[in-house]
Amino acid sequence: MLNFEFKNPTKIIFGKDQIGKLADEIPANAKILLLYGGGSIKKNGVYEQVQNALKNFEVLEFGGIPANPEYEVLMEALKVIKAENITFLLAVGGGSVIDGTKFLAAAARYKGEDPWDILKNAVRTTDAMPFGTVLTLPATGSEMNSSSVITRKSTQEKLGMGGTGLFPVFSILDPQVVQSVPQRQLANGITDAFMHVLEQYMTYPIGAALQDRFAESILQTLVEVAPKIMANPADYEAAANFMWCCTMALNGLIQKGVPGDWAVHQMGHELTAQYGIDHARTLAIIAPSHYRYNFESKREKLAQYGKRVWGINEGDTDAIAKAAIYKTEEFFHSLGIDTKLSDYTPDYNGTAQKISERFAERGWRGLGEHKRLSPDDVEKIVAMSY
Amino acid sequence: MLNFEFKNPTKIIFGKDQIGKLADEIPANAKILLLYGGGSIKKNGVYEQVQNALKNFEVLEFGGIPANPEYEVLMEALKVIKAENITFLLAVGGGSVIDGTKFLAAAARYKGEDPWDILKNAVRTTDAMPFGTVLTLPATGSEMNSSSVITRKSTQEKLGMGGTGLFPVFSILDPQVVQSVPQRQLANGITDAFMHVLEQYMTYPIGAALQDRFAESILQTLVEVAPKIMANPADYEAAANFMWCCTMALNGLIQKGVPGDWAVHQMGHELTAQYGIDHARTLAIIAPSHYRYNFESKREKLAQYGKRVWGINEGDTDAIAKAAIYKTEEFFHSLGIDTKLSDYTPDYNGTAQKISERFAERGWRGLGEHKRLSPDDVEKIVAMSY
Known part of the structure; x- marks a missing residue:
């Protein structure tokens, strides 16, 4: 066996009808950016459950994060985060939305000039904006790890990033979402x-x-x-x-x-x-x-x-x-x-x-x-x- | 499957010759109480490795924590923690030393009058003094969980305690210790x-x-x-x-x-x-x-x-x-x-x-x-x- 280090601080909340627990996991004074993909969450009831759970928070939204989350789209979300002084990110979706959110969590606190450098130069992210996830599509495992893969359409590149700062604070996994996948x-x-x-x-x-x-x-x-x-x-x-x-x-x-x-x-x-x-x-x-x-x-x-x-x-x-x-x-x-x-x-x-x-x-x-x-x-x- | 929540923030450092990494895991200004059992760590070389790793820290010691860690003995250690303004506990031993250290971590911050109440009234510990472990005897799993069992000799009682505050910050597991068990x-x-x-x-x-x-x-x-x-x-x-x-x-x-x-x-x-x-x-x-x-x-x-x-x-x-x-x-x-x-x-x-x-x-x-x-x-x- 090789030597290793292991630490995974993500809190998993798993089971039937658990999305309502969201509010207990986010700091009371948070200003939240809710991130999602193509809108399936508005058809399967997850969006409504999330909105209900967050009714006492200030919540902005950014939808339309595509599969293989695209740098160009995410940079639009980054503008919102900065302009609106967002303090907490909530990814509601599958691996693409969560990976995109990880990039944003890192980019929001990145000190360098161009956030693409995080990917290009494989910069390890130790400090990031805190974020949680509500998983709607089991697949990538991104809900309980600290890595992410981002695509840049213009250059046909798909690159990975990661670091101890990129573990979700919490992830809510309700297996009932599977029925609408x-x-x-x-x-x-x-x-x-x-x-x-x-x-x-x-x-x-x-x-x-x-x-x-x-x-x-x-x-x-x-x-x-x-x-x-x-x-x-x-x-x-x-x-x-x-x-x-x-x-x-x-x-x-x-x-x-x-x-x-x-x-x-x-x-x-x-x-x-x-x-x-x-x-x-x-x-x-x-x-x-x-x-x-x-x-x-x-x-x-x-x-x-x-x-x-x-x-x-x-x-x-x-x-x-x-x-x-x-x-x-x-x-x-x-x-x-x-x-x-x-x-x-x-x-x-x-x-x-x-x-x-x-x-x-x-x-x-x-x-x-x-x-x-x-x-x-x-x-x-x-x-x-x- | 039942609903569940899972979070385990303990950092595991596992492998050959890893005890030296100790110093990187403890806050630089910590005043450490090193806790151990019957002294086997002085025979198998672990004590020396720990002391070498901690040479830039202020370290006090409390040895003699017995198997089935006894309340009476631990209360003596608690006096040292309070009198000496200890800020970090380091358990070097097996499950008994680690369990005893968990009790001390909780007792050091307990607001009630009698620390025995933590056990008697099954008080959940959410705030405790931070502690790490160097495991010398694989068995109980205490190195990566938040529970502890304490014995009170005078009343022949053996009671459990636990809570999210009782996960070790880190645990170092070097399988080479097994050879001297x-x-x-x-x-x-x-x-x-x-x-x-x-x-x-x-x-x-x-x-x-x-x-x-x-x-x-x-x-x-x-x-x-x-x-x-x-x-x-x-x-x-x-x-x-x-x-x-x-x-x-x-x-x-x-x-x-x-x-x-x-x-x-x-x-x-x-x-x-x-x-x-x-x-x-x-x-x-x-x-x-x-x-x-x-x-x-x-x-x-x-x-x-x-x-x-x-x-x-x-x-x-x-x-x-x-x-x-x-x-x-x-x-x-x-x-x-x-x-x-x-x-x-x-x-x-x-x-x-x-x-x-x-x-x-x-x-x-x-x-x-x-x-x-x-x-x-x-x-x-x-x-x-x-």
């Missing part, structure tokens, strides 16, 4: 959480027995609840387990003491930036090729995953490891998620080379758990995903 | 953590699939590492997994959204108060009888535990559930832990009645996950444990 987003959420776990797990054995089992627990539970959620998102028990899995998949716990990979995300971000493919789907496109390409170094963990998560017991280590990759693809397919780039765009030729060049341009530091994958490796992996 | 304490630690999980798990199905699997993950890992630890406590990998299991067993996570039992602890505390039997061993004495006595209401979870933790697949639900109890006893025996009261004292007659009476005297609120167990039930369970 469209099928496409449910499939994305399940895939996203599944891949978050795999990025932290599918590396090499490091003797972290408990972390491995926790990761497998999340994977097993997602496999168990996925068909129930897809068939009936109003199934509260399935929704609650799905929601808690998404949070636990990326709140730091299963990452502690183990190596991380994250190359699938890094390559996937490029597919979103270039083709606008849903984040989760880019992961499903890249992961199988990534695991096949790096089969030698991931063989042991692939086989452990095959045995423990998929119950594959026939064959030698190689056979089980290979079967585990197929099972993963089948799982994504069962959710209606395609796993080849050509399923999403006819215009895929040259993508591998282009992505590889972008990585090289940004200054190459190596990808994957060994930091050994080169731009040439990236090109081959992406090409395998066509 | 005596066999008896290692067996106690494994048993203690195992029983902590069972108290939160062995109830009835509530549809919390992820929490169940996390609990099973800890149990499976303890079963896996126990023989390695007992054979060679210098096995770093086994020690690291053991240590992290103990912390995760009682940091709140697996308790969230599920019913808890804790009757085994409540009965066990009485055996410690009366006979001075090691805490963990009292749990091993009571648990098998408790599970047999409450077999009907615990059958489903007993069988799930039998299948998933012990791999028992033969027989119907009843048979698997019963076999799971035997497996649990065998596991304790494999650690050298006896599971009958008569193994510890020849003087056990009348114990069941006495314990039952003490519960009744204190005002009966019902024991177990259904809060339905009466003093009469307690008498029968303890008598079954003779």
Whole structure:
């Protein structure tokens, strides 16, 4: 097991009809900017619940934060925060709204000239405007972690940021919101959480027995609840387990003491930036090729995953490891998620080379758990995903 | 799944040679009281590491906090805290030293007349003197939770306390400390953590699939590492997994959204108060009888535990559930832990009645996950444990 530090101060309020507790978690004299996305919260009743809970606060609103939260849009929100002397941010939405809010929390207190530098120069944020979240779409885990991914449309860039200042003060998770999430987003959420776990797990054995089992627990539970959620998102028990899995998949716990990979995300971000493919789907496109390409170094963990998560017991280590990759693809397919780039765009030729060049341009530091994958490796992996 | 709230702000610093990081976690102007137990830290090198790390601080010491931290001893430490204007407490030890330090952190800021009232009246502590811990004995999980159990010798009482103010600011966990822990304490630690999980798990199905699997993950890992630890406590990998299991067993996570039992602890505390039997061993004495006595209401979870933790697949639900109890006893025996009261004292007659009476005297609120167990039930369970 590797040495690690772990601290996660976010307060989780989880369960049925908990949104009303909002008011107790925000400082009494706060001036709040309520941030949301495309307006689904006005259809599913969440907006009304939030407004009711906040009736004794001064609340301004900023809606329209898009999926893959865009820098350009967020900079408009930043103007409101500054002009109106906002003191507390409340994200009501999914990962995109929460990630956007994290950027704003950091930008509101950033001392430098251009807030884009936080992303470009990977500045760690230790001081930020306090913010809470009401989660409406289980998927990214952003509700209980301190990282964020922001997209800049004009330059087709998608970059990450983070730091101890970016944990939400609180997050309210009411699994009843799942029933109004469209099928496409449910499939994305399940895939996203599944891949978050795999990025932290599918590396090499490091003797972290408990972390491995926790990761497998999340994977097993997602496999168990996925068909129930897809068939009936109003199934509260399935929704609650799905929601808690998404949070636990990326709140730091299963990452502690183990190596991380994250190359699938890094390559996937490029597919979103270039083709606008849903984040989760880019992961499903890249992961199988990534695991096949790096089969030698991931063989042991692939086989452990095959045995423990998929119950594959026939064959030698190689056979089980290979079967585990197929099972993963089948799982994504069962959710209606395609796993080849050509399923999403006819215009895929040259993508591998282009992505590889972008990585090289940004200054190459190596990808994957060994930091050994080169731009040439990236090109081959992406090409395998066509 | 039940509704829940979860917040655990303790910073964990885990791994080889991490004690030196102590100085970075304590406010620069702090006046520290270093608290420890019987002096084992002076033999295993931990005391020296702590002193080296704190060489730029003003540090006073209070040693001699006994197992089952005693109120009378702690009140002496409280005098030092007040007389010397201590501002930060540092517990260096196992669960007893940490629990004692939590009492002191609360008592130092308690506004009432008699600090014993915190325990007697179950006062929740929200404001306490800040404290950190350096863990030298994995077992109780006290290093990452906000509860504490204190013993008052003069009245043979052992009572709990807690509150959001009682999370350690930080805890440093170096698995290398395990190599100097005596066999008896290692067996106690494994048993203690195992029983902590069972108290939160062995109830009835509530549809919390992820929490169940996390609990099973800890149990499976303890079963896996126990023989390695007992054979060679210098096995770093086994020690690291053991240590992290103990912390995760009682940091709140697996308790969230599920019913808890804790009757085994409540009965066990009485055996410690009366006979001075090691805490963990009292749990091993009571648990098998408790599970047999409450077999009907615990059958489903007993069988799930039998299948998933012990791999028992033969027989119907009843048979698997019963076999799971035997497996649990065998596991304790494999650690050298006896599971009958008569193994510890020849003087056990009348114990069941006495314990039952003490519960009744204190005002009966019902024991177990259904809060339905009466003093009469307690008498029968303890008598079954003779």
